[in-house]
Amino acid sequence: MYSYYNDNTIIYLDGEFRKASATTTDLYGQSLHYGYAVFEGIRAYKTANGEVKIFKAKEHYDRLRRSCELIHIPFKWTNEELIEATYKMLEMNNMEEAYIRPLVYCPPNMTLKAASDSHILICAWEWGAYLGEKLLKVMTSSFERPNPKAFKIESKSAGLYVNSILASQEAKEKGYDEGLLLDQQGFVAEGPGANVFFEKDGKVFTPPTGSILPGITRATVIELCHELNIPLEEKLFTIDELKQADAAWFCGTAAEVIGLDSLDGQSFGKPWADSLGKVLQQAYKARVLEKAFERTPQLA
Ligand code: PMP
Secondary structure, eight states: OOOOOOTTOEEEETTEEEEGGGOOOOTTBHHHHHOOOEEOOEEEEEOTTSOEEETTHHHHHHHHHHHHHHTTOOOOOOHHHHHHHHHHHHHHTTOSSEEEEEEEEOOBOOSSSOOSOOEEEEEEEOOOOTTOSSOEEEEEEEEEOOOTTTSOTTSOBGGGHHHHHHHHHHHHHTTOSEEEEEOTTSOEEEOSSSEEEEEETTEEEEOOTTSSOOOHHHHHHHHHHHHTTOOEEEOOOOHHHHHTOSEEEEEETTTEEEEEEEETTEEOSSOGGGSHHHHHHHHHHHHHTTOOOOOOTTOO
């Protein structure tokens, strides 16, 4: 089992820095019982000039606030104080490259009333590429993404992730690396913890917002397409259309940009090395490391 902390690990909790191993939580918490909590996943990188930089910190803390608002959890902090606390915590743990996990959770309450108070925890650990570096064998999940009319799906809420766990576990049980979930209409939505893109005839496609978590990495990949003059379209598409793609990839803070080897056992039209996905994977890495990126002629 991966160990997320040791005896020296420092976390940030409600304005204080504490030892993770000496911090407890209430067993009667509403978040623990009902999945009524909100979280973020952020990465810090050691950039080309040697500085530790949290990638898109403001965007992540804005989304944390918005996620809380959507499900009526009080959010009592400013971006500035949270960003400052996060840098301080990384420094106290001597962490340069880290995955950062803010969590807003609710005090003891066994009713189904909206929370009237909340806590914020920020912790971090050193984490390699979440889905690994190898191209992924993906299966169409038998689980759909939750119905946007049944849940605030744009809130990165803890309870929503049971759906992600089910889809991921199903894929692994069947010998795949990851699942791909459809929406209520049968269009491709996203992976359990990442957004999906594909390339066809020199153009890049990704599902529009509506049935997905609008990822911050997705937004970065879209920005990079614009900067690199790669045609990009947000549109609904089916699994059959995706299977005809030249290449496909997942993207997310934890996974970064990672290519798909195959979908339901069917490979894509181009070798990954020749795809626009590979160009965007390299451009993304350069962006987070604050390195210049130039599209070399041999790449797509
Ligand atoms: N979709 C889901 C369901 C996710 O959990 C994530 C990870 N947060 C993403 C997409 C990608 O979002 P981001 O790029 O903001 O990490």
